[in-house]
Amino acid sequence: MEIITGREGRRRWSTPDKLRIVAETQEPGVAIRAVAARHDICESLLFTWRRQVREGVLRAASDMAMFMPVQMIGAAPTESMPSNPTPPLAASLRSTPTSGLIEIELGNGQHVRVGSDVNLGALRRVLAALRE
Template sequence: MGRIEILTGVERRRVWTDGEKLRILDEVETSGSGVAEIARRHDILPQQIYTWRKKLGRDNRPADRSGVRLLPVALIGPDADDETDRTAAAERAAPKRSVKPSRIEIGCRGGRVLKVDASIAPEKLKALIRSVEEA
């Protein structure tokens, strides 16, 4: 027979301390069991565990949900003595570019995509991104 808990008094909700919440969240992360199984074990709803994760900063989803992603960058240093060696090294590292002017596509909130010329001034680009995301 399962455990039965009878709640009496005016307050019908259980109160979990931050320590208890963190212990349950640690159990979810380390046990290998699913959230639903851990929730059943502690007689709570799985949604409660997800809410605790958000409130206590333990959310396991990707840290940056703003849509901003960092791209890898390769720097070519002036390690060659000759100017032609540096130019040749830069050409090998840089992909061949088309004759068309370069464009940048930026994914914004709400699925909007901002397409701009690559030569746009950074301040103008910031203003455009802000206005698109606020709209």
Template sequence: MEIVGRVSGRRRWSDAEKLEILAEAFRPGARVCDVIALREVSSSLIYTWRKQLREGKLAGATPSLPVFAEVQLAQPVVPASRPVPCAPERIDIELPSGVRISVDGEVDADALARVLSVLR
């Protein structure tokens, strides 16, 4: 029977090993949590090493990991809408059947109700 356990105590990682693990963790499509489990390294170390890489503190490293780019949003260009030609004293009514009725703004409400009831 073989018992495999975690390495106890502190491990020392060379800069080359750190770079290899970082490249593996941050390649397109990779999941950092999978690399953490596979390599038995803590997530805090991965992100500490990434920070060191960005700051140029790892020997023989050229910062090749993706970095965030600044994005500026421009005001959207809204096309000017054309005004609908309609006299202010006129009421245009379009029924679901497609019938259109135009009446004066001062139309008798009872008379309009009778007309609409007939057209329904």
């Protein structure tokens, strides 16, 4: 006799599990239907995960960038810079809402552009290195 006590909740698949299952579908001669049945998931869910991998939405944590690209524009000539520059009290921050970029103008004529979602700790380290 089977006693049904209630509705089961949704399963939560971790990103590594999703990537492992998607990788199974990419082996030669493997049917998506068979992979879906083996893991007891709907084929449509598997196709969704495959699309997310293709679009870069679903990816391993090691594939994610650790630093944002930084571009320096028009550094001031070295002879005009003081030998011991003091960092400005407040760097000029200009945010461009349409592009999501923040441009930081340092007191010594250097500019740094970063994404609005930049890691604050990483940005502090970059700015400290530029002040040296």
